Amino acid sequence: MFNSENLLLTFIFTVASLLHGISGIGVTLVSTTALASMYSLQHAIILIIFPSLVLNLMTWLVGGGCSIAENFCYYLKHYWLLALMSLLGSLLGVKLLLWVDSSYILVLLSAVIAFYVISNALGKRIILPATTPVLIVTGLIAGIIGGSTNAMSTILLMYLLGSSDDKNTIAKVGNMCYLLGKVAQIIVLRDSLIALPKADWLLIGLLTTVSLASLMIGIRLRQYLSQARFRQLVLVILTVLGLRVGWQGIVGLIG
Template sequence: CSTVKQDSRLINIHAGFNFLKTCPKQPPVKYNVSNFALMEFSFEALILIAVVFLLAAFIHGSIGFGFPMVATPLLALFTDIQTAIVLTLIPTLLVNLISIISEGNILVAARRHFLLALFAMLGSAVGTQILLTVNSDIFKGLLGVVIIIYLFSEKIKLKYSWIREQPKFSKCTFGLSAGILGGLTNVMAPVLIIYSLESKYSKSETVQASNLCFLLGKIIQIFLFFINDKFSLNEFSTFSAMLLVTLIALYGGIAVRNKIKGKAYKKILRLLLFILAIMLLIQVSI
């Protein structure tokens, strides 16, 4: 059987998951990230990825965001963060577009949230470039700590009034921060949830602002992965079949979201933040 050339960035694929087809009677193979497009996925692997996409898309539809937030940690259980991000790039673009359109008034939303999304895109470019050269586990741990501090900020009486008092500065700050974290970990949602809650955004405003940031961030991320040979046109054909599953689950989630009241929605967001923080901290500690 042929072997795959290795470099300093190697993906450890556990044989038990049978994620990739390997030569028979051989130990788990270490695959070069730059040769990712050349890998052949097993049928079981494609089913597993489809299930992850289905779950992540339904959750995204029900709360307005969360596709990469759910899919990335699950995929990262049997691959590395870089590969997990590559796997979610195209489905995330589709999910973001539909989520923005589903809330209506697209041009109004684009004008209102343009500055936030622009800085999210710039931050994503910075974060992605760092991800290509530096291990991002430490940044996932930092993100978890920041979320915990926010959730308990009411008890320690931290004030966020400056967010509404200085809207342009806060959009630049939170957009850039969300983008950097998104580029490093594929997760912008916590920072954008904090911004949305403190800005007193409605459910619709939160959904459109967040997805616009995700959309521009993913576009620049695809470009950077492509020019660094981490993503090729082969991935488009490989995962095009997954888009139907993603669409069905997404629309199912949107139907559920329309029945959720505003107060319950905010409670769900806070609970989701807490769960995400714990997941990030556990993943870093393992």
């Protein structure tokens, strides 16, 4: 169980979950990029589904001065259309994993990471107008990218930054949509999940436990650590991993 590979995975999920606790995003993007350089993209996404689902659920429903029921009702009532579009897009996105050569998706993941890193490094954020047509298109595109690459946040945040100035709302609505993306992945990949060996389920249980613990630590560290410095470190890690994933995709297309 505790071989060198599993220890590396545990470290990856610890770092990603700490970032998620500090900033409200990060767990799926960092962990997917790292695992995609070690496994097939589909298997990497399968291993990440449940740890990410639990963290997204916790971030959406817990905290913010409201009860779990109040969080559920409020954000679903006000952002149900965005959530629905994200879910529909995610269902289509996961299908791409089964229909399209994974090399194309790896190149797409690398491109999304490059956009994310460059825009953050330059300190620029693209903000979309909060109109219904933009909401529908953004939700669908974010869902498709999220379902196939787990990089939904890079697109979804463009709309959320234009619809709200409240960081708590942005984090909670984002995690609500990320959660529905995980649900879509479970629906489409259920046969692959059922076929997982016991060793993989034990690993998923370990990663989920580690992620939860790291999330709680990250939330507590928000007031003590510089979020900007931590995110700079993550950008460096993502750059290296993104280059590696992109190279894998290009080699797969050429070969």
